[in-house]
Every structure is written in C-alpha cells, then in structure tokens.
Amino acid sequence: MKKMLKAVLLVLLITIVASGLWAGGAKDADTPAAEKKLVMAMVTNQSGLGDQSFNDAAWEGLGQAEVKYGIERKVLESREQAQYVPNLSTLAEQGASLVVGVGFMIKDAVAETAEMYPDIYFGMVDGSVELPNVASIHFKENEGAFLVGAIAAKVTTTGKIGFVGGMSTPVTNRFEAGYRAGAMTADPNVEVFVSYAGTFADAAKGEEMANPQYEQGAEVVFQVAGQTGLGVINAAKKKGLFVIGVDRDQNYLAPENVLSSMIKRVDIAVLNAVGMVVDGNFKGGHYYYGINEGAIDFATTGNLIPKDIVDYANMLKKKIVSGEIKPPATYEELESFTPPAL
Amino acid sequence: MNKNSLYNIFIENDSVFAFVKAFLAVLSAFILVYFILLVTGYRPLPVYSALFQGAFGSRRGFGETLLSTTPLLFSGLGFALAYRCGLFNIGLEGQITMGGIAAAFFGFIIPEINPFIHVLICISAGALAGGMWGFIPGYLKAKFGVHEVISVIMLNHIAFKFAAYLVSMQGPMKDKIDDMPASPVISESAKIVRIVSRTRLHWGIFLGIVIAVLVWFLLFRLRLGFKIRAVGKNPYAAEAAGISIKKHIIITLSLSGALGGLAGAVEILGVHYRLFAAFSPGYGFDAIAVALLGMVNPIGIIASSFLFGILRSGSVFMQAMYGVNKDMVSVITAIIVFFMGMSIPIGILIKDRIKRKNHGLDV
Numbered sequence: 001m002k003k004m005l006k007a008v009l010l011v012l013l014i015t016i017v018a019s020g021l022w023a024g025g026a027k028d029a030d031t032p033a034a035e036k037k038l039v040m041a042m043v044t045n046q047s048g049l050g051d052q053s054f055n056d057a058a059w060e061g062l063g064q065a066e067v068k069y070g071i072e073r074k075v076l077e078s079r080e081q082a083q084y085v086p087n088l089s090t091l092a093e094q095g096a097s098l099v100v101g102v103g104f105m106i107k108d109a110v111a112e113t114a115e116m117y118p119d120i121y122f123g124m125v126d127g128s129v130e131l132p133n134v135a136s137i138h139f140k141e142n143e144g145a146f147l148v149g150a151i152a153a154k155v156t157t158t159g160k161i162g163f164v165g166g167m168s169t170p171v172t173n174r175f176e177a178g179y180r181a182g183a184m185t186a187d188p189n190v191e192v193f194v195s196y197a198g199t200f201a202d203a204a205k206g207e208e209m210a211n212p213q214y215e216q217g218a219e220v221v222f223q224v225a226g227q228t229g230l231g232v233i234n235a236a237k238k239k240g241l242f243v244i245g246v247d248r249d250q251n252y253l254a255p256e257n258v259l260s261s262m263i264k265r266v267d268i269a270v271l272n273a274v275g276m277v278v279d280g281n282f283k284g285g286h287y288y289y290g291i292n293e294g295a296i297d298f299a300t301t302g303n304l305i306p307k308d309i310v311d312y313a314n315m316l317k318k319k320i321v322s323g324e325i326k327p328p329a330t331y332e333e334l335e336s337f338t339p340p341a342l
Numbered sequence: 343m344n345k346n347s348l349y350n351i352f353i354e355n356d357s358v359f360a361f362v363k364a365f366l367a368v369l370s371a372f373i374l375v376y377f378i379l380l381v382t383g384y385r386p387l388p389v390y391s392a393l394f395q396g397a398f399g400s401r402r403g404f405g406e407t408l409l410s411t412t413p414l415l416f417s418g419l420g421f422a423l424a425y426r427c428g429l430f431n432i433g434l435e436g437q438i439t440m441g442g443i444a445a446a447f448f449g450f451i452i453p454e455i456n457p458f459i460h461v462l463i464c465i466s467a468g469a470l471a472g473g474m475w476g477f478i479p480g481y482l483k484a485k486f487g488v489h490e491v492i493s494v495i496m497l498n499h500i501a502f503k504f505a506a507y508l509v510s511m512q513g514p515m516k517d518k519i520d521d522m523p524a525s526p527v528i529s530e531s532a533k534i535v536r537i538v539s540r541t542r543l544h545w546g547i548f549l550g551i552v553i554a555v556l557v558w559f560l561l562f563r564l565r566l567g568f569k570i571r572a573v574g575k576n577p578y579a580a581e582a583a584g585i586s587i588k589k590h591i592i593i594t595l596s597l598s599g600a601l602g603g604l605a606g607a608v609e610i611l612g613v614h615y616r617l618f619a620a621f622s623p624g625y626g627f628d629a630i631a632v633a634l635l636g637m638v639n640p641i642g643i644i645a646s647s648f649l650f651g652i653l654r655s656g657s658v659f660m661q662a663m664y665g666v667n668k669d670m671v672s673v674i675t676a677i678i679v680f681f682m683g684m685s686i687p688i689g690i691l692i693k694d695r696i697k698r699k700n701h702g703l704d705v
Contacts, residue, residue: 048668049667074662076658076661076662077661077667077668078668079623079668079671079672080620080623080624081614081618081620081621081623082410082609082613082614082621082623083623083658085542086406086655086658087658087662089402090396090658090659090662091662093400093402094662104521104522105522105523105618107521107522108522108524108614108615108616116540127521127522128521167510167511167523168510168511168512169511169521169523170511170521171521173511198506198510
C-alpha cells in the first residue's frame with residue numbers, strides 16, 4: 001500500500017515537472033522565426049459561433065481578411081456577460097491589432113477595455129462607443145427590411161403578412177419599421193401581424209409565435225429572431241408557406257420556403273475595419289452600412305420570388321440609394337411615413 | 343515513528359482529511375479531462391498550463407481569478423448555511439438576481455452621496471431582497487410543509503423573468519438613453535472601489551472573507567448556529583430538546599438568501615455597474631459544488647471558491663491560446679465539478695480502505 005502511494009506520488013511529480021517542461025518547450029516551438037503576422041480578433045456575444053447569423057458573418061469577414069491582407073484571425077466566444085471584459089483584454093494583451101466586439105450587449109465591455117488599451121483598435125458591431133480608438137459599426141437594417149417588406153406584400157395573395165422579432169430592441173424595431181413601410185409602399189391596404197418572442201434563443205417559441213400569424217392568413221412571415229427564428233422557418237416548412245430569413249442567406253435551411261433573406265453583411269464591415277488597421281488609417285467614430293455600401297441586400301436564392309417582383313424590389317433599391325425613398329428607422333418615423341407615389 | 347501514523351493523521355484529523363479528499367477529487371478530474379483532451383485532439387499539458395497561466399500568469403489574470411471567486415464565495419456560504427440546517431437551497435440564483443435588482447435600483451436612484459454610505463445602502467438592500475426571497479420558501483416550509491426545493495425553483499423563475507421584465511424595452515428600470523436592455527448605470531458613489539489599477543478586482547473579495555469568518559463564527563461559536571446545526575443533524579431530537587424547527591428553518595433560509603442577495607449586490611456594484619437580466623451566469627448553482635467541495639465549512643469554502651475562480655478565469659486563456667472552444671471549456675469545468683461532488687464517496691472509500699489495513703485485512 002505504502003509502495004503504491006509512493007509510486008503514485010512519483011508519477012505525479014514527474015507529470016507536474018514534465019508539464020512545466022512541455023509547456024515551456026511548446027511555447028518556444030510555437031513561435032518560430034517565421035514572419036510575424038498581424039493578429040485581428042473578435043469576441044462573440046453569448047450566441048457564439050455557429051449562430052448562422054452575425055457572429056458567423058463577422059468571423060467570415062476575418063476569414064476574408066486572412067486571404068486579402070495575410071493577417072491571422074482569432075476568436076474568443078463568450079458564455080456570460082461577465083466574460084466580455086476578460087475576453088477583450090486577453091486579446092488586447094496578446095497583441096491583437098484589432099479587436100472586434102460583436103452584438104450590442106458587449107458595448108460596455110468594449111468601452112471599458114478600449115479605455116484601458118488606448119493603443120489597440122477596437123470595432124463595435126451594432127453599438128456606439130465614443131472613443132478615438134473604437135470604430136462603431138451600424139447597419140441600416142431598415143433599408144433591407146423595407147425591400148423584403150415590399151416583396152412580402154407583393155407575394156402574399158391574402159393581403160396579410162407577418163413579422164416575428166426576437167426581443168423588442170431598437171435594432172429589431174428598426175427592422176420592423178422598415179418592413180412595415182416597405183409593405184405599405186407595395187400595397188397600401190396590407191395587414192401586418194407583429195409579435196415579439198421575448199428571446200433570441202428559443203426555437204420552439206419562434207414556432208409558437210409564427211403559427212397564429214400563418215393561421216390568420218399571413219402567407220409570408222419575416223423573422224428577425226436569431227435562434228428563435230429557426231422555429232419560424234420550421235413553422236413555414238410545416239405549413240408549406242413562406243418565410244423571410246435574416247442576416248445571412250438562410251435559403252439552405254428550407255429551400256422551398258425561405259422566399260428571401262434580408263442580408264446584413266457584417267463581414268464587409270469587419271473586412272473594412274481590418275483594412276483600415278492594415279493601411280494605417282484607422283479612424284474612430286461611427287460607420288454606417290446600408291445598401292449603398294453593399295452591406296444590406298435581399299437574397300433571391302431558390303428563385304422563389306416572381307421575376308416582376310424582383311424587378312420591383314430592385315427599382316425600390318435604386319430609389320433608396322438615390323435618396324428618393326427614406327425607409328423609416330423608428331416607430332416615430334414610421335408614424336409620419338407616407339408611401340411614395342411610384 | 344509508527345508505521346501507520348501518516349494514514350492516521352489523514353483520517354483522524356478532519357480538516358486534513360477533508361483537504362485530502364478534495365485534492366483527490368480535483369486530481370481525478372484533471373486526469374480524466376487529460377484523456378478527453380487527448381481524444382478530442384488537444385495537447386492536454388499545454389492546455390492545462392494555459393489554464394493556470396491564465397489564472398495566475400498576469401496581474402490582470404489573477405485579478406480576474408479573485409473577481410470570479412467573489413460571488414461564488416458569497417453564494418457558497420449561503421448554500422452551506424442552509425445545508426447545515428438540512429435544507430437544500432437551490433434557489434440561490436434567484437436570490438442573487440433579487441439582490442442584484444435591489445442593489446442596482448438604489449445604485450442609480452440615489453444621486454452621488456458619500457460612497458461608503460451609498461455602497462452600504464445598496465449592499466444592505468441587496469441582502470434584504472435576497473433574504474426576502476429566502477424567507478418566502480422558509481415560511482412556506484415552516485407553515486405549510488412545502489418542500490423548499492420546489493418553492494425556490496419556482497421563485498428562481500419568478501426572479502429571472504422579473505429581472506428580464508424590468509430591463510426590457512418597456513420595463514420600468516430600462517435605461518431611457520441607452521439602447522441596451524439594461525438599467526441606467528449606477529452613481530459613481532455606489533461603485534465598489536477597485537483595488538488594483540488595470541484590473542477589475544474590487545474590495546468585494548475582502549467583504550466575502552469577512553463574511554465567511556462571520557458565518558463560521560455563527561455556525562460554530564454562537565448558540566443560534568448550534569441550534570441550526572442541531573435541526574440539520576436531527577430535527578426531532580432538536581425539537582425534543584426545545585429547539586423550534588420551524589423558527590430555525592425560516593431564519594436559516596432567510597440568512598442563506600441574504601448571502602445570495604449579497605453575492606448579487608456585490609456583483610452589480612463591483613463588476614457590471616448596471617442591471618442586466620442575466621447578470622449572474624449560474625453562480626447560485628455553482629454554489630452547490632463550491633459548498634460541497636468546501637466540506638460545507640466556511641473556511642473550506644474560501645478555498646473551494648478560489649479553485650472555481652481559477653477555472654473560470656483560466657478558461658479564457660485556454661480558449662485564447664489553444665482554441666479550446668467554449669463548449670469544451672464548459673465540459674471540462676463540468677467534469678471537475680462532478681468529481682468535486684464525488685469527494686464525499688472518495689473519502690468514504692479511503693477511510694474504508696485504511697480501516698481494513700489497520701485491522702490487518704490488507705497487506
């Protein structure tokens with residue numbers, strides 16, 4: 001027994017010593033003389049990678065930057081609110097040149113970290129941080145939502161369409177305002193059902209929210225609900241009706257039912273931010289991405305939208321770019337919005 | 343020197359034995375995780391070294407370790423106190439949430455005043471709110487025999503949804519200026535002062551240690567603590583001796599809830615500075631493992647909460663250095679927690695083995 005204990009202790013000791021050596025050795029081996037690449041990093045919100053939405057899109061943006069600028073990309077996924085600051089600071093300390101925070105919940109943490117590391121550049125997707133080393137990236141979701149709203153109103157044969165949001169936030173409200181205005185423009189008499197699930201993370205809840213809308217006659221429902229929205233897509237599949245995806249082209253999730261997707265190219269914004277750092281002309285402040293910047297669009301994958309309606313949407317798109325149509329971004333703007341005579 | 347003296351020290355000295363048990367539990371967890379990492383394609387030793395490097399390797403890292411220790415210390419104490427009275431308080435998460443809500447409310451509603459007084463008000467409000475959330479199941483159990491596990495789980499959900507409602511777009515505590523679903527930022531004077539520059543470490547950790555000593559004193563040196571433990575060991579014997587079961591259940595659950603409330607208040611005043619719906623990522627549930635690993639002894643809990651703090655802060659580095667993804671990190675910490683829970687059976691196993699040896703049953 002005593003011998004065994006001794007043996008165990010010995011093995012333990014060796015393991016501990018070896019681990020120290022190995023770790024030390026590994027470190028030397030991991031950083032060879034090879035040229036040092038700039039590291040560009042991001043911190044996800046609590047949805048993490050694999051959300052089929054803007055975390056993945058931001059990660060794609062860094063992937064494109066790897067090819068275009070020869071940088072190295074890195075990501076830290078957050079599991080909880082309290083982890084945002086340590087994640088951002090760890091990346092800053094490890095010598096990342098740019099650290100992008102994704103999602104509005106991370107805003108306080110970006111502000112705190114950016115102040116602590118004034119020499120490092122930060123990006124903030126979907127939120128405002130007023131510091132010279134932070135680029136706040138905003139999207140004009142109302143422009144894209146306007147287009148899919150018009151498409152939905154034209155496609156439905158019942159004069160009824162739906163909208164399912166995750167939580168009611170200024171961003172989702174911006175989608176809603178644009179969507180309703182677009183629908184109103186295409187068909188002044190259209191009826192829009194709106195419901196918010198209260199969560200971005202519950203697919204079952206999404207289905208629960210979408211079903212009554214379909215049952216009341218909506219033939220197209222626009223989902224702006226993250227994971228919850230996957231349930232809306234499921235509901236559409238079961239009912240054999242249409243759904244409009246969000247953030248990325250979601251047609252592959254239900255090729256017969258995802259009529260279109262409102263695309264929010266977070267990747268373009270991230271790629272641009274990396275470009276500014278690489279070129280040495282990074283400027284803090286607010287960056288707005290809309291149709292004009294190629295960051296907001298609607299998808300036509302699957303060719304489910306009739307040709308004349310696609311043409312109609314493209315015509316609206318041109319008018320938004322030229323400033324002829326200003327899609328409302330808030331409820332107040334929606335209130336005073338009058339459909340343009342086309 | 344007697345041949346068996348070393349073993350005898352282990353089993354005869356309770357605190358030494360407790361430490362040995364906990365150590366073995368943690369060690370077995372690390373060995374199992376070693377193989378899991380190997381199978382999933384990571385190099386285990388560097389990953390482990392990253393864990394400790396993250397937790398101790400820099401001033402900021404160490405600060406984060408102590409920072410994550412703080413709420414676990416408070417809530418671990420809360421669980422231990424109830425456990426000593428034979429109560430299973432799985433409702434700490436809800437009590438933390440209520441404490442956080444109260445602290446945040448008094449944090450932003452009161453303008454800048456003397457920081458000491460302001461923090462004191464907020465912390466007391468947090469403890470009171472958490473205490474109330476512990477009093478309810480205590481009262482229900484004492485008066486109507488409602489099992490505390492059922493009622494606290496329900497109260498958890500009420501607390502979570504209540505917090506979510508308060509900071510939702512139409513909620514009464516939602517910040518009117520900011521886009522985020524969060525309360526307004528608390529006044530400067532309500533923020534718990536940070537200890538070391540460039541880290542988030544604040545004085546809450548010292549408050550936690552003081553409270554741990556107080557809870558120890560209460561449990562083992564005060565008459566009330568003796569009565570609480572008596573009810574926990576054998577309620578009917580206690581009652582026969584003139585100790586009221588009902589009264590002590592209510593008192594203990596209220597105090598336990600108050601400790602949870604403190605955890606929430608300190609977390610809001612020291613880390614977040616505003617109320618988020620899900621500001622506590624499950625400290626109240628980790629508290630169970632923390633308390634059990636710490637042998638439900640306040641001093642042991644200081645050590646076990648520190649160990650959990652290491653896991654929490656070190657896991658960031660594991661991800662950053664070796665790309666261990668966040669779900670894998672959760673699996674690793676869960677296995678360690680699981681084995682920590684196993685420390686009690688491990689202890690029984692060792693004791694049994696040594697007894698056999700001492701009786702000459704094993705050569």
